[in-house]
Amino acid sequence: MLNFKNYKKLKIEELIKLIQKNDFKAMEELVKREQDKIYMTFYYLCPDCDDLYDLTQEALLRMCRGLSSLKNPKTFRGWLNRIISNLFYDELRKKHKHPQCLSTDEEDEDGKVMQICDNCLCPDEYTLHLEVEDIIKETISKLPDNFRLVMVLRELGGLSYEEISKATGIEVGTVKSRINRARHKMKTCLEPYFDNN
Amino acid sequence: MAKSDCDKFLKMLPAYIEGKISSEQIIEIEKHLSVCSSCFEKYINLKNISQKIKNSFENIKQEKFISDKDSFFNENLSAYIDNELSNEEYLFFNGYVALNPEKRKELDEMLYFEEKLKESLEKNRQILQKDLSKKIVRQIRLENPACVSEMYVTASIATIILVLLTITAAYFSIPDNLHNFAVKAHLIKEIKH
Ligand SMILES: [Zn+2]
Numbered sequence: 001m002l003n004f005k006n007y008k009k010l011k012i013e014e015l016i017k018l019i020q021k022n023d024f025k026a027m028e029e030l031v032k033r034e035q036d037k038i039y040m041t042f043y044y045l046c047p048d049c050d051d052l053y054d055l056t057q058e059a060l061l062r063m064c065r066g067l068s069s070l071k072n073p074k075t076f077r078g079w080l081n082r083i084i085s086n087l088f089y090d091e092l093r094k095k096h097k098h099p100q101c102l103s104t105d106e107e108d109e110d111g112k113v114m115q116i117c118d119n120c121l122c123p124d125e126y127t128l129h130l131e132v133e134d135i136i137k138e139t140i141s142k143l144p145d146n147f148r149l150v151m152v153l154r155e156l157g158g159l160s161y162e163e164i165s166k167a168t169g170i171e172v173g174t175v176k177s178r179i180n181r182a183r184h185k186m187k188t189c190l191e192p193y194f195d196n197n
Numbered sequence: 198m199a200k201s202d203c204d205k206f207l208k209m210l211p212a213y214i215e216g217k218i219s220s221e222q223i224i225e226i227e228k229h230l231s232v233c234s235s236c237f238e239k240y241i242n243l244k245n246i247s248q249k250i251k252n253s254f255e256n257i258k259q260e261k262f263i264s265d266k267d268s269f270f271n272e273n274l275s276a277y278i279d280n281e282l283s284n285e286e287y288l289f290f291n292g293y294v295a296l297n298p299e300k301r302k303e304l305d306e307m308l309y310f311e312e313k314l315k316e317s318l319e320k321n322r323q324i325l326q327k328d329l330s331k332k333i334v335r336q337i338r339l340e341n342p343a344c345v346s347e348m349y350v351t352a353s354i355a356t357i358i359l360v361l362l363t364i365t366a367a368y369f370s371i372p373d374n375l376h377n378f379a380v381k382a383h384l385i386k387e388i389k390h
Binding site: 024027028029031032035036039040043053056057060061064065132133136137154155156160161176177179180183184186187190191194 | 272273274275276279281306307309310311313314315317318320321322323324325328329330331332333334336337338340
């Protein structure tokens with residue numbers, strides 16, 4: 001039980017193996033490493049959420065509880081993002097109260113994404129005072145829910161399309177087309193702010 | 198050969214290869230190619246690329262049911278940036294942008310946007326105001342009785358060792374103290390005398 005490992009130097013996979021042997025120091029280190037990333041993901045995913053701390057904490061608890069049954073530590077990132085996606089879906093259900101609002105109907109979503117730029121922030125006197133980081137947050141928050149999810153997992157999480165598909169339950173082909181459309185729209189909205197040189 | 202002449206013909210090359218220019222322009226360009234080896238080499242190069250992407254597009258088309266090259270480009274621009282294309286698709290994509298300067302520009306703009314976005318997201322890293330690690334681990338321990346008892350066993354062993362150490366230390370320091378006391382008593386006596 002008494003060990004003097006330098007946990008900070010261990011790889012994620014090594015930490016997971018230790019946690020599976022009930023090493024709580026390793027668990028503490030893993031939480032330390034992941035908490036900010038999870039928090040940041042929710043920061044962009046759930047812009048209207050009242051308590052990002054609660055969400056982050058819940059994700060971390062689910063992560064720690066589930067680790068003992070994670071057979072292949074290499075799948076950790078995809079699996080953790082599945083936890084995040086599920087919590088995000090829960091939040092949406094709470095927000096809408098009507099399950100049918102969580103439409104997976106492509107046409108409906110397409111219609112919505114076409115409107116993104118209608119309500120995106122255009123450069124004017126008000127927005128010119130804002131930092132570009134705030135405009136980005138605003139633009140991401142205005143993406144339709146299902147587009148925002150794949151986009152955040154891609155841009156923040158750095159997940160592959162395959163991993164996003166596994167984390168969200170959305171088909172790879174749909175992941176691809178959503179990222180493509182969302183990125184085009186975001187580009188149109190944000191380009192004026194990136195055009196400094 | 199005037200440099201501006203070459204620039205003019207180089208811009209026309211893709212359209213010439215695709216057969217999208219007028220017959221007067223064809224005569225003009227062919228005349229130039231017969232006298233300018235530099236442009237001719239570039240022409241051969243582009244022609245090869247064009248042939249290659251035609252072949253690979255035929256393969257892709259059969260697999261993915263895509264009707265034209267343009268929509269393939271539009272639908273796969275993000276996948277290209279995200280490294281999500283197959284080798285065949287990569288070859289096609291690279292050739293396609295080499296042949297189409299305006300698509301090349303679109304790709305470059307998208308790459309620039311992506312770079313800026315990543316940069317800004319990186320700059321705007323959000324950090325939790327309080328560290329949750331201790332709290333989470335405590336909670337998990339409580340949920341897991343086996344681990345709790347293990348924790349207590351460790352704690353008790355540590356306590357016992359500590360107590361033993363204290364007792365030992367105390368035991369060994371007693372004679373010393375007594376000795377010091379005796380010496381002091383002796384000194385006091387002498388001073389009184
Ligand atoms: Zn020439």
